[in-house]
Amino acid sequence: MLIVAERINATRRSIARAMLERDSRCLAREARKQAEAGADLIDVNAASDPTAEVENLRWAVEVLQESTDLPLCIDSASTEGLRAALELVQADDVMLNSVNGEPQRMRDVLPIAAEHNARLVGLLMDEHGLPEGVEDRLRVAEKIVREADRAGIGLARLYIDPCIRPLSTSPDQVEAALESVRRVMAEFPGIHTTVGLSNISFGLPYRSILNRAFLTLLITAGLDCAILDPTERDVMATVHAAEALCGKDEWCMDYIGAERAGVLRPKDD
């Protein structure tokens, strides 16, 4: 399971302020905390202020490269933002978040991703918006896979995201999202699937318990990457528990190892 750590996101007030004030220690601290908690990549999003996004993103990328060895996930809806951030990235391994099935967006983002040999998140939405049914989502997936392939990006670099909406407003989407993960993993062997986990619980109380329950279902459906907050220890423990339950961790060796390494919460029973 590839963990993309979500905390360095300017929609969080503390991060927006850190970017405004060029508080590099705040970003470094967030990166370190997430790395220690088990992150594989550090997502960086500077989208709070559109007029300053590109500048803030470049600053953040430079700060993060000095403070962590983990690869970055450049998270921007702006092609200019992605391109400007990538210019600064020194590591071979980088993820772009994201492309979708919109023709113009694919024309913009796919060449950049191909040029940098980047991992690429592909959202299952396009110029018609967010499809409701599984078949429509699969058609968007096919489109992204086809165009990515033409641009020279193989399945192993693609992370398809079924675009989770809040349970409170879209109660019927859960099975469609799970089925999309199952189908994408089955129909494109070697591809990856990912979600922005916490969207599911937006607007609801005690969000973490919903996030964890949904993560369990997603992992059992085949999900192999998630954008989440690894400093929530119960969420990381849920990753290990779900992988043990769905047969990805024979004899629970990883689960027991995670407990010994102190990754699980201290024993409560």
Add this chain to the structure above:
Amino acid sequence: MLIVAERINATRRSIARAMLERDSRCLAREARKQAEAGADLIDVNAASDPTAEVENLRWAVEVLQESTDLPLCIDSASTEGLRAALELVQADDVMLNSVNGEPQRMRDVLPIAAEHNARLVGLLMDEHGLPEGVEDRLRVAEKIVREADRAGIGLARLYIDPCIRPLSTSPDQVEAALESVRRVMAEFPGIHTTVGLSNISFGLPYRSILNRAFLTLLITAGLDCAILDPTERDVMATVHAAEALCGKDEWCMDYIGAERAGVLRPKDD
């Protein structure tokens, strides 16, 4: 979701001691705690000392009837224990835990359950032990359903238990258990399914996180009853979260209601 509260079980040292010392306040306290946490029935098991089981069970049933209005679940592998406890039960609603597909056990237990119009847990095991595959489990379920029907016990009173074994020793059983729940619910409309949840995590660290992840999968598969510890607030919150995710709680009204009633853990985010 019917919650059968598991804490009054003599395999727990404090309960064994309470039974030995006739500490009725301990049992009353456990019953009250579990009722407040959301239990629908109180399981009572006195199986620590076989020579005293019947006597202890009768004592416990009398104590519990004085201390809680909730119906009891009489939990005993001994027919004599079930019969002796039932003699004392005053409520119309009672559950027996359990029968299985063994012919002698069915001959012993089904008439007692029918006579008392009891709910009845039916374990998917028989004289040949615990079947491995789903088809073999389904054959045991059919046998129990058929014989229960002959004894006058309808589907609505039957709670089929796929018999969860520890994940640490039986890593391959999870999908079979989930599929058994799906198949039993689909093939016998009106029947119920239940599990002794905590068996899954026996021998593993941080048991609660595995229990909750497994419970999420089971509820999504159709499980509508579980024997668990309702005083673990995260477990009860998981019940509400899983039901919201799998479409059993439209617009999350029960989930939000549970939070307002203070059933979920205090907001952590």
